[in-house]
Amino acid sequence: MTYRITFAVTGRARFLSHLETVDAMLGALRRAGYDIALSKGMKPRPVISLALPRAVGVQAQADLADVALHGDHDPAEVAERLDAQLPHGIAVVAVEPAEGPKAAARVDAAEYEVEVEEDVDWERALRAFAAADSCEVVRTAPNKPDRTVDVTRYCSSIEHEPGLLRMLLRMTDAGTARPDEIAQAVAGLEGRTATIKRLVRTRIALRPQPVGARN
Amino acid sequence: MGNALLEDRIEAVLGTVQKPSRYIGGEANQVRKPHATSLVALCYPDAYEIGISNQALQILYGQVNGREEMAAERVYCPWPDMADAMRRQRLPLFTLESWRPVREADLLGITLQAELTYSNVLEVLDLAGIPIRAADRGEDDPIVVAGGPSASNPAPLAPFFDAVFMGESERAFDAVLDVIASVPGRAARLARLAENPYLYMPSQRRHPVERAVYADFAIDTHPARVVVPYSSAIFARASVEVMRGCTRGCRFCHAGTWYRPVRERSPDEVVEAGLAQLGCTGYDELSMTSLATSDYTGIVPAIEKIKSRLPTLHLSLPSNRVDTGPVALTAAANARQSSITLAPEAATQRMRDIICKTITDEMIEQAIEAAFKAGYTSLKMYFMIGLPRETHAEVQGIVDLGIKAREIGRRVRPGGGRFSVHVSASNFVPKPHTPFQWEGMASRKQLEAKQAYMRRAMPTRQIRLSLHDLRTSMLEGALARGGEETADVIEAAWRGGARFDAWSEMHRQDAWDAAFAAAGTSVDEQATREFGEWDELPWDHVRSGISKEFLLDEWGQSRAEVATGDCRWDGCTDCGACFGPVRNRLVN
Structure with a gap:
C-alpha cells in the first residue's frame, strides 16, 4: 500500500539535504514500526519518492513523499506514529492513501514565499517584470559552463506584500526556475540585488490524474 | 547576547x-x-x-x-x-x-x-x-x-x-x-x-x-536510545558491545593492553541490548562489536538467538581472527555483504612471531579459501609495514600473499566469477603502554622505499593496493609518544594553520615542520625516537595496571622472535591487569 505523506520542514531541519530528508523519513517509519516495501532487483531499495527535492536552507510547509509500506494501515495512525519519530523540525501534516502515478511524476508547479528586505521598489519592479517579454538570469554551477535562462517562462504568477514575494513556479519538461532566481531577476529590473531572508515552499501542485490512469 | x-x-x-x-x-x-x-x-x-x-x-x-x-x-x-x-x-x-x-x-x-x-x-x-x-x-x-x-x-x-x-567511564566517571x-x-x-x-x-x-576498569561490564550501561545521525555518518547501524578487552597480546596494539582484562557479556544480554537499540533507532543492521568478536565465547548462541528473533536482520562481525571458523561465522551472519576483511597484520611467520600475532600461513590460506568459497567477491587484507626488525622478506611476503590470495580466488571461486583482492598496508606507529613503546618508527626514507617497492612489485590485475599517507603516519608517530615539550609544538602548529590533520586535503605539513623546527627538532626525529629500557617515559606516571616488567619481557620476547600465549587459554602471563574483581570473565 502506498501512502502520500504531506510534511513540513521548518526551523533548523531546513538545513537537511534532500538525501538526509529521505533518510530521516525512512528511519522514522522504521522506528514507528512500519515495514517499508523494497524495490525488486539486484539491489533492493526502500520504495520512497519525494515529489520535489528541496534545496538546503529552504523551508517547506507541505512537501510530498510517496512511500510503500507492507500491510494496510489507518492513514491517521501512520501520521501520528510517524510524526512522533521524525527528527526535530520535520512534522507530518497529513497522510492519505496514494493512488495512480507517484507525485514526483505529476508535479505541475510549486508555490513559494520569499522573505525579502524592502530595499527594492518591488511594486515597480513587478510591473516591469510583468511587462517584459523576457528576463534573463545567468545560472552558474561548478564544473559547468554558465547558462542564460529566461525565467519569465517559468513564473506563472508573482505578487508582493510587505516583506514578501509570493510566486507560483511551473515545472516543465524544459526545467524550471528557482525562487531566489526570480527574486533576483525582478530586483535586477530596478538595478538592485534582492536581500533574501528566507525561502519557504508553501505548496506543491500536482497535475490532475488522467481518468483511468494506473501505476 | x-x-x-x-x-x-x-x-x-x-x-x-x-x-x-x-x-x-x-x-x-x-x-x-x-x-x-x-x-x-x-x-x-x-x-x-x-x-x-x-x-x-x-x-x-x-x-x-x-x-x-x-x-x-x-x-x-x-x-x-x-x-x-x-x-x-x-x-x-x-x-x-x-x-x-x-x-x-x-x-x-x-x-x-x-x-x-x-x-x-x-x-x-x-x-x-x-x-x-x-x-x-x-x-x-x-x-x-x-x-x-x-x-x-x-x-x-x-x-x-x-x-x-x-580508562573506562562507566561508573567511575x-x-x-x-x-x-x-x-x-x-x-x-x-x-x-x-x-x-x-x-x-x-x-x-x-x-x-x-586507569579505571569497569569490572562489572554490566548490560545496564549499554545505550539503547543512541542518537541516530543524519545520513552523512560513516557508520549507520546499531551496535552491541559483546566483550571488552583482548588478551591476544599483539605487541603493537594499544587497545590490547589498555582495555585488559577480557570481560564478556552473556548471549542473552547481548541479544536483548541489540534488539533494544534496533528498536530505538530503526536501523536494519546490527554490529556485534569488540576488539575481536570471533574470540567472544558466546558468539554462536548470540547469533543463533538474534537470528531466531529477527531472521532477516543483517548482522555484522567486525575485527575477526584470521581463521576458517570466523570466516564461516561472518558469512552466516550476513548474507548481504559481498566483501570480507582479514587482518593478518604481517605476512611472514617470523614477523608474526615478533608482533605476537599467533596465526600460521596455513590458517591464513585456509581463511582466504573459505572466504572465496563462501561467495565473497571482495577480499580485503590489512597489513603493517615498518614493524620492528622488518627485512625485505616481510615486505615481499605481503606482495606474495596478495598474489597467493588471487591464485586461491581463481582456483576456488564458484563458476570462476569475478572477484578482487584489496591489500592495505599501513605504517606501524609505536604506541605508549605497549611492548613496542620503546621502539622508534621506521624512517620516512625506509617507508617510502618500502611503499615504492610494493607499488612496483604488486600486480594490478584483480589486486588493489592501498598505502597510507606517510605525512600523517609520521605526525601520528611524533605525537603519540611525545612528552610535555610537544604541547608547545602542537600549539605552534595550530597557530600556523594545522587542523583536521588526518584529512589528507587539510594536512599542513608546512605548519608542523615549522612548529617542530622552532622547538629544535623535527617530525621525523620525534617519530623515530627510541627509548632505552631505563629511560623515564612521558607516560610512566599513568598506571595502566599492566606492569612495566611485563611489557619489557614482551619486548624481549619480540626480539627473540617468540610469541606469547593468550591467558584465556594458555595460562596467566602475569601482566598485572587482574586484581580483586577485575579479571578475565568469559561466559563459556
Whole structure:
C-alpha cells in the first residue's frame, strides 16, 4: 500500500539535504514500526519518492513523499506514529492513501514565499517584470559552463506584500526556475540585488490524474 | 547576547557553509533538558560524521543524561569553512542540542581517540572562546577534561586540559559528575577533582594516576536510545558491545593492553541490548562489536538467538581472527555483504612471531579459501609495514600473499566469477603502554622505499593496493609518544594553520615542520625516537595496571622472535591487569 505523506520542514531541519530528508523519513517509519516495501532487483531499495527535492536552507510547509509500506494501515495512525519519530523540525501534516502515478511524476508547479528586505521598489519592479517579454538570469554551477535562462517562462504568477514575494513556479519538461532566481531577476529590473531572508515552499501542485490512469 | 539573536546569527552562517546538517542537532533520540542545572558538553574533536559514530561518546551521553540535574550536549569540530565563517561573524562554538555557547558548560569533555585530532582540540577551545591553556582560564570557564585511549599519554596535551580521565567511564566517571553537580565554582571543583584517583591533574605535574576498569561490564550501561545521525555518518547501524578487552597480546596494539582484562557479556544480554537499540533507532543492521568478536565465547548462541528473533536482520562481525571458523561465522551472519576483511597484520611467520600475532600461513590460506568459497567477491587484507626488525622478506611476503590470495580466488571461486583482492598496508606507529613503546618508527626514507617497492612489485590485475599517507603516519608517530615539550609544538602548529590533520586535503605539513623546527627538532626525529629500557617515559606516571616488567619481557620476547600465549587459554602471563574483581570473565 502506498501512502502520500504531506510534511513540513521548518526551523533548523531546513538545513537537511534532500538525501538526509529521505533518510530521516525512512528511519522514522522504521522506528514507528512500519515495514517499508523494497524495490525488486539486484539491489533492493526502500520504495520512497519525494515529489520535489528541496534545496538546503529552504523551508517547506507541505512537501510530498510517496512511500510503500507492507500491510494496510489507518492513514491517521501512520501520521501520528510517524510524526512522533521524525527528527526535530520535520512534522507530518497529513497522510492519505496514494493512488495512480507517484507525485514526483505529476508535479505541475510549486508555490513559494520569499522573505525579502524592502530595499527594492518591488511594486515597480513587478510591473516591469510583468511587462517584459523576457528576463534573463545567468545560472552558474561548478564544473559547468554558465547558462542564460529566461525565467519569465517559468513564473506563472508573482505578487508582493510587505516583506514578501509570493510566486507560483511551473515545472516543465524544459526545467524550471528557482525562487531566489526570480527574486533576483525582478530586483535586477530596478538595478538592485534582492536581500533574501528566507525561502519557504508553501505548496506543491500536482497535475490532475488522467481518468483511468494506473501505476 | 540573547539566545534568539545567537540563533539568527547561526542560521545566517549555516546558509553559507557545506553540509550545514553537521551543526543543527535535532536527530532522533537527541535529548534536550532545558531545566537541567548543569551542562556537560561532550566533544569529539573531528567532523560530525566521524564523531557521531563514536560509541564511547554515546555511552557518556546516556551516562550524563541519566542524571536528573544534568544535560549532556554534543559538539564536534566545525569544518574549516564553518570555523572561518564563525570567526568572521564572531560566533562562539555552540552545542548541537540547544545551540548554547560551549563556554557556558560546567564541564567540557573531549575524547581523544586519535593523535591526529590534537590540533582540533585547540581549534575547539579557541572557537569556544575558552583560553587554550588551563593556566589562563578563569572562574567562568568550563572545566576541560580529556578522556579516551589517546589520553593514556596525557603529556602532549597536558597544558590544555584541567584534568585527564584515565580508562573506562562507566561508573567511575560518576564521581567526576558528582563533583560538578554538588560543588559550585571552578576552583573548588578542581580541588575536589584532584582527589579522584582516575584523574590526572596536569597542574600538579606527573603525579601517579590509575586507569579505571569497569569490572562489572554490566548490560545496564549499554545505550539503547543512541542518537541516530543524519545520513552523512560513516557508520549507520546499531551496535552491541559483546566483550571488552583482548588478551591476544599483539605487541603493537594499544587497545590490547589498555582495555585488559577480557570481560564478556552473556548471549542473552547481548541479544536483548541489540534488539533494544534496533528498536530505538530503526536501523536494519546490527554490529556485534569488540576488539575481536570471533574470540567472544558466546558468539554462536548470540547469533543463533538474534537470528531466531529477527531472521532477516543483517548482522555484522567486525575485527575477526584470521581463521576458517570466523570466516564461516561472518558469512552466516550476513548474507548481504559481498566483501570480507582479514587482518593478518604481517605476512611472514617470523614477523608474526615478533608482533605476537599467533596465526600460521596455513590458517591464513585456509581463511582466504573459505572466504572465496563462501561467495565473497571482495577480499580485503590489512597489513603493517615498518614493524620492528622488518627485512625485505616481510615486505615481499605481503606482495606474495596478495598474489597467493588471487591464485586461491581463481582456483576456488564458484563458476570462476569475478572477484578482487584489496591489500592495505599501513605504517606501524609505536604506541605508549605497549611492548613496542620503546621502539622508534621506521624512517620516512625506509617507508617510502618500502611503499615504492610494493607499488612496483604488486600486480594490478584483480589486486588493489592501498598505502597510507606517510605525512600523517609520521605526525601520528611524533605525537603519540611525545612528552610535555610537544604541547608547545602542537600549539605552534595550530597557530600556523594545522587542523583536521588526518584529512589528507587539510594536512599542513608546512605548519608542523615549522612548529617542530622552532622547538629544535623535527617530525621525523620525534617519530623515530627510541627509548632505552631505563629511560623515564612521558607516560610512566599513568598506571595502566599492566606492569612495566611485563611489557619489557614482551619486548624481549619480540626480539627473540617468540610469541606469547593468550591467558584465556594458555595460562596467566602475569601482566598485572587482574586484581580483586577485575579479571578475565568469559561466559563459556
